[in-house]
Amino acid sequence: MSKISVREKLAILSDAAKYDASCASSGSSKRDSRKGGIGSTEGMGICHAYAPDGRCISLLKILLTNFCIYDCSYCINRSSSNTKRARFTIEEVVDLTLEFYKRNYIEGLFLSSGVIRSPDDTMGEMVEIARRLRIDHCFKGYIHLKSIPECDPALLEQAGLYADRLSINVELPTDSGVERLAPEKKPQTIRRAMGTVRGAIENRSEPTMRTKRKPRFAPAGQSTQMIVGADPTSDAIILKSSARLYSSYHLRRVYYSAFSPIPDSSAALPLMKPPLMREHRLYQADWLMRFYGFANEEILDGSPDGMLDLAIDPKLAWALRNRHVFPVDVNRADREMLLRIPGLGTKAVAKILQVRRYRTLRLEDVGAIVQSIQKIRPFITAAGWSPGGLTETENLRARLTPQPQQLSLF
Template sequence: MDNKITDKLRILADAAKYDVSCSSSGGKRKNENKGLGNAEGMGICHSYTEDGRCVSLLKILLTNFCIFDCAYCVTRKSNDIKRAAFTVQEVVDLTINFYRRNYIEGLFLSSGIFKNADYTMERLVRVAKKLRQEEKFNGYIHLKTIPGASEELIKEAGLYADRLSVNIELPSEKSLKQLAPEKNYAEVLQPMGAISKQLVLAKEEQKLFKSAPAFAPAGQSTQLIVGASAEDDRQILQLSNQLYKGYNLKRVYYSGYVPISTDIRLPIITEPPIIRENRIYQADWLMRFYGFDVQEIVDEQHPNLDLDIDPKLSWALRNRHAFPVELNTADYELILRVPGIGVKSAKKIVSARRFAPLQFDHLRKMGVVLKRAKYFVTCQTKSLQRQDFDSHYIRQKILFGGGSVRSALLTQQLDLFQQAS
């Protein structure tokens, strides 16, 4: 590979790592001693298809030049970094060459903004168009949609890309004005709305005409930065819920703020809030697959997620009146709310109990995490654990384990005594 192209790839692949709106493995394993494979991160990330397959993507920026000066962004115009830009043909050639060497199965292409939104978006579309029409490339393509780009360019992008994404970046208009004053929510939501509209139209056309062209068949996604601004988890999840319902998003990705700037408008932190990011992902999962409403997960009394335990367990401990759940008779929706029982296990429970009453040994074989579930379920009215323990005791027992019930109860009583004194 040409040294000039290699330098560009190094710069623009590294700059692309901050965009998590396509799933990335985050791996950094190097290939040493002539081993097989390489996860060092030269622009290769991993995403997952709807059927669960893991695909490798070339993840790069078209350029890290940018006309905006967003405080949280490594490519902002005031940042003193080495700049680079690919031509349209260079991206096409890299994608095809990497694909032929079996390094990748697709392309994730984002970009800083050259002159304006349309100027940049037009080049992103040209890359996808060349790959599809000239190179007959049928691999996965994920294109970043530039806020403020025209609806015509967005529509054309969806004809060539499998997925489109528009990064909303911050959880409120107020924070966006403070940290990225040149941007506004209207310019972000406009392309989201255009993509959503085109997705609906394309589905309707395909019902009438089988030969109707598909539009971004993998849907659209977005990214929210967690920790760069003052919003609590409740505000973040409420926004995500609105985006899922109002714009038919496939995924909202959450990115813990990486401290890359000394801007006084940003919080002083030494490392990204990884645990908080993980808890928000878990809460997002509860909304999408477990039937939870936002207000059940976070509310005015609990605006932030518990960092020590997952949000499902947190909800269960706050709602002990809903338990225990008798697994031989309870509705599927209620079984889903039991800590330690996932979607697959819940389906197995509902299916298996049609043939014979369930016992706890059956649950173990189904993959139920009884360490958690035993405090919240019964099988034929029998329980593995006393159901009259208070929430504090259960929390401590799940978090720390070990020790006898008696010693745990003594610890609980001591805690209560200290709180009262």
């Protein structure tokens, strides 16, 4: 292969990294608040993620290489793919990260890679990049490493010493899907690697006797990503798989990436991309499981095909299927029940619980707390307010269904 410039490599390997959705930096705090805000740019390789406090975090998102020894059917970088290849050296990634950071273009690095030579060789180079940044250059920015599950567990433990977050892709929602579309990868190997990371995080979760401080190891935890729509797996099975991953490995996030058709793809893959709204609904359902107390089974309980409703969000869909539990008295219901009311988020519920300690809430009081009262009115009672026949109106679903261009979060 003819020698190409670092800029050309950046163009190729940042474009190849765009299929990786799990680059959010949620869960990590700023390392040095004295440095203030960091600028942003739309340059090659820069993606934007959001921390829990709402900060926009710019990351250099690249692959170490898009060469790969594996031939996964759904991957644009598979060994049989006719795509332009490139490979960064360790020094080039370190230099790019430092230069982008010094210019205030980024606040951190998201590094993934195809597998070259062997999983150990590739993961070893990624760990060395993180080590040089942290140790040799005292880099205080965010680092997310997309780990290679087939590598030596010792490399995963080293990676956690330098990275804020580690992620290991489960690839597809089911073992049968992985075995069919990525036969060189083994689901049990992926789970074993995730277990290694979980164990290392837990082992370092307690302060040491000598320093009274927690040893630093992947403080933003671990995450994973699965492809949606590459096989006929239903949303019910996807959410069941996610619930199991959260429970078994204490993940911070499961990311859902809608399958995107690729050139020269296998006949086993669909010709069309699934609706992007499906991906959005899965994220909303995932949010219900993590923050709203919903079990994965009840989100789709009563759905004949095990698929999320694309027209309305999953909380509203659940409420319409369970009209017998509504309306809910906002002055007496507990937090768990308030969280199930369509249109009420966690912050609004906290405010309701706080205010009702001092006075009885009326409908207008609730309206002052939420962004829109229209979605909530049919599902609550308050002082001087009862929805009456409103809850029995046949066109309730139609009236509460947002316009197609809207992507509201509950």
